[in-house]
Amino acid sequence: MIGDSIKTRMATKDNDISLFVIKEQDITPQLDRVIREMLVVCFPADREYFQRQSFWHSPAVYRVIGKNDKSSIVAHTAIVERNVIIGPDLLKVRVAGIQGFCVLQDYRCTGLSNKMMSAAMDEGSRRSLDAGLLFCREQLEKVYNGMGWRKLDASVYLTDDKNGKTLIPSRNITMFYPLNAKQLPAGDIDLAGNDW
Numbered sequence: 001m002i003g004d005s006i007k008t009r010m011a012t013k014d015n016d017i018s019l020f021v022i023k024e025q026d027i028t029p030q031l032d033r034v035i036r037e038m039l040v041v042c043f044p045a046d047r048e049y050f051q052r053q054s055f056w057h058s059p060a061v062y063r064v065i066g067k068n069d070k071s072s073i074v075a076h077t078a079i080v081e082r083n084v085i086i087g088p089d090l091l092k093v094r095v096a097g098i099q100g101f102c103v104l105q106d107y108r109c110t111g112l113s114n115k116m117m118s119a120a121m122d123e124g125s126r127r128s129l130d131a132g133l134l135f136c137r138e139q140l141e142k143v144y145n146g147m148g149w150r151k152l153d154a155s156v157y158l159t160d161d162k163n164g165k166t167l168i169p170s171r172n173i174t175m176f177y178p179l180n181a182k183q184l185p186a187g188d189i190d191l192a193g194n195d196w
């Protein structure tokens with residue numbers, strides 16, 4: 001039940017926002033539809049993709065959702081769990097991968113994105129994950145920096161059916177959030193699958 005998983009309530013200038021952590025198996029078809037509607041608005045370039053499905057390349061394990069006092073969804077992120085392989089010793093690190101991180105325009109610059117990220121990483125910590133890992137455009141580095149994320153300089157490889165193992169697209173930077181691991185082992189990062 002969504003009502004059982006409420007995490008945080010916060011007041012913005014116009015609304016009380018409640019944040020919920022929801023396991024993927026508890027996402028109903030109706031909730032999936034409204035999440036897709038929000039993703040279409042926040043990621044217009046990927047409109048056609050998000051009209052069909054509410055996750056990127058990898059299915060989520062849990063999500064954080066912000067609802068306003070009318071129960072409309074105004075903030076969303078989905079989290080994948082993945083064992084990535086790092087460095088020459090091929091060390092396995094279990095990460096929380098962030099995808100679909102967005103806040104509706106009217107609710108931006110209110111601190112909501114910060115609270116949503118905290119809820120997502122608290123849940124990652126509760127699940128004993130080692131670290132958060134996300135990919136974003138360079139211009140968002142400052143936004144995520146403010147939430148405790150740090151840019152990584154490692155080479156990051158993904159594997160997909162079409163191209164095999166390749167570097168992640170060069171337009172993206174990789175950022176890290178400490179959970180169980182205060183830093184990552186040195187070396188290249190193999191995502192052991194597609195990016196998320």
Ligand SMILES: CC(C)(COP(=O)(O)OP(=O)(O)OC[C@H]1O[C@@H](n2cnc3c(N)ncnc32)[C@H](O)[C@@H]1OP(=O)(O)O)[C@@H](O)C(=O)NCCC(=O)NCCS
Pocket residue numbers: 042043100101102103104107108109110111112113114135136137139140142143146
């Ligand atoms: C990214 C996003 C969730 C940030 O939410 P937010 O509520 O604006 O975040 P904050 O209030 O913490 O903003 C912090 C700062 O980042 C800036 N900022 C926000 N989005 C930005 C962007 N896309 N590019 C550059 N700067 C941005 C804000 O202007 C603000 O700057 P300031 O502190 O100097 O005033 C929101 O802009 C969004 O939903 N964007 C569309 C979807 C998206 O691009 N998601 C990221 C995928 S990796």
